[in-house]
Amino acid sequence: MARINSPQEFEEFKKNILSNKNKNQLAISLSSGTCGLAYGSDKIAIAFKKEINNQGLEEKISFREVGCLGFCEREPLAVIFPKGIVYCNVRIEDVQEIINKSLKGEIIERLLYTDPNTSKKMVHEEEIPFYKYQKKIVFGNIAKIDPKNIEDYIALGGYSALKKAITKMSPEDVIDEIKKSKLRGRGGGGFPTSIKWESTKNASGAPKYVIVNCDEGDPGAYMNRGLMEGNPHSVLEGLILGAYAIGSEEGFFYIRQEYPLAVRNTKIAVKQAEEYGFLGTNILGSDFNFNVRVHKGAGAFVSGESSALMAAIEGSVGEPRPKYVHTSEKGVWDKPSTLNNVETWANVPLIINKGAGWFNSIGTEGSKGTKIFSLVGKVNNTGLVEVPLGIPLRDIIYKIGGGIQKGKQFKAVQTGGPSGGVIPAQYLDSPVDFDELIKLGSMMGSGGMIVMDEDTCMVDVARYFVNFLCDESCGKCVPCREGLSQAISILNAIVTGEGKAGDMDKLANIAEVTSVASLCALGKTSANPVLTTLRYFANEYDAHINEKRCPALLCKGLLSYYIDPEKCQACTICKKNCPADAISGEPLKIHIIDQIKCVKCGNCFDVCPSKFKAVKKISGEPIPSPISEEKRLIKRIRKKN
């Protein structure tokens, strides 16, 4: 491919791609992000290519391995264009039929999404509730883009924002447009993007750096992974626009190494952008020069903090530093640096193309645009969802998410990862935006949304996050290092039945000091999981501490398993699955768990056939004594023919 050297050449090139594209051509997109791969999409892709090749259909069908289509619960997904038919849980055996029926314009009923409530089959994305209530602007084109092919992106309007900026806008105009759009950082804090950009632009020192933060360390969140895998050029175009506005000639992608596919697709995107002339010197014939490097993170949650990430780019230990001088003024190698989250950058080309007014029409007063969430946990439809800011939590969980798994009761939703908090049922109608979530004691964070049901123990949730933060604390400042380790020892005591009166006050005190006195956001926000669980679920703490009972029947240290002799049918399944050899019994002899040997793994509970339901969890009350040997024998009366 020859480099594109001017805006005119770009337009001609684009026209050329579009004229070669037949809008009515049959196209099959297979969801091939990491979620798809986990379900074997790579093998299905091979089967598609082979079948197309065998039948000589290369001219008739264009096949694409696209990024994550969001509906991870139903992976692997295939979308058949131009009609936009969605097929769920596609298997290798279905490939030939999909191709043959698609050629005839027929639909395969069996592979369509079936609404679990109405049993109605749904053909298109806009009918399926999971997609229907979303507003996909950032994620919009993923189904139509092969992330490894820059021309797919260009055909859908890609790099036209860059062309527009270079030909019609000064760098100041670009910043002004972002300012008018009121775009706020999607990585957690919600800081106004334009202010960061301006302060780097105005700071003295050169060179200036722009950075994509894809060190998505928040456990339970994978929106950035989805975007980098599925549409890396949209993020890259945003970064190039930012560089143009700020006056930067060098940029970085910082991607965690746990995302190998995202790293690969980003590297390919950068290489193609260099070849086509969107990176390098004299971009599109202007005097703007910009180059990008891809850095891999080496696995440290705290490195997602801006000053720590910049230290990691320098090749050093990713520890934060005090930020009395902002990184936007002194960042990488002490030079002015602007760092934004993947999703923030991906919004930039959209705003430049469609204007701040359009962006402002979506969202609430203080929070404009959409946000991608990873809707996971105990919800029916798990996956990545993009919604307009201001949507009520209830709509995300019930309309899009399809409610709680197995008809259980909703207990809470956790947002903001380890820096956020839990939100209980009484706030389900709250609108989701930056400011509202903070009022509830949580925060938007990068977009993790973990749904919890009646079986989730809220003390355990607090313990989980504090334990996570304690592991990930870099140890540089005392309040975070020592505060978290004190908090975890108290929480560990509570969940194992060693909790004492006064522990709740102690936890609240430690949380307060840690949040006020820590150096970086990891410590400053570490109080949220503790404080919100204390605020909304004090009764659960109370049960653990005073009654030695876990209401959710989850905490191992407060739990026993017991086989109800009335229900046990002596089928030996639990005995076979017990790793500790703690179950005695044989066919026709009721099984008994030896409480001393039992390691409380819960296998017996999980494998006991649902028609018997003989294994019980007991917490906070004595275990009934085992029945006598004679009574253990089951007499089965055989039916006479």
Add this chain to the structure above:
Amino acid sequence: MNEEKIEQIIKKYQHKKGILIQLLLDIQKELNWIPPNIIKKISETLNIPVSHIYRVASFYAALSLKPIGTHLIQVCLGTACHVRGGSKILDAVEDFLKIKAGNTTDDMTFTLSGVNCLGCCAQGPMLMVGNDYYGGVKPTNVKGILEKYK
């Protein structure tokens, strides 16, 4: 160990700044760990103090100062997996391999590690063996999964 290859990797980063983590990740990928003699070699070739290399290598979870087994088992302990019973999966793997997380079996076949998030949250609980993903794992099918790699 292919010394020539290691030398090539180190050379690739010569005269560049800010490359230490990327270099160590490449070595980790090649050798499955960062041996002390390589640290010395990096120090001499790139003029970086040994103490600094150790500091970086011991800080990041993806870098290992101990040799790891043929198959790296990563049990996801991210929040989404946690609420769906991820820690029970870790218990089951520990029980099957008779080692605790962070350790390697005596025969160097398996290294077990609990990780914070593999980014496959919708399919939790998740388990990875090498590059293979396993979603929706139950404690009772851990044995079946791991026996394939023995």
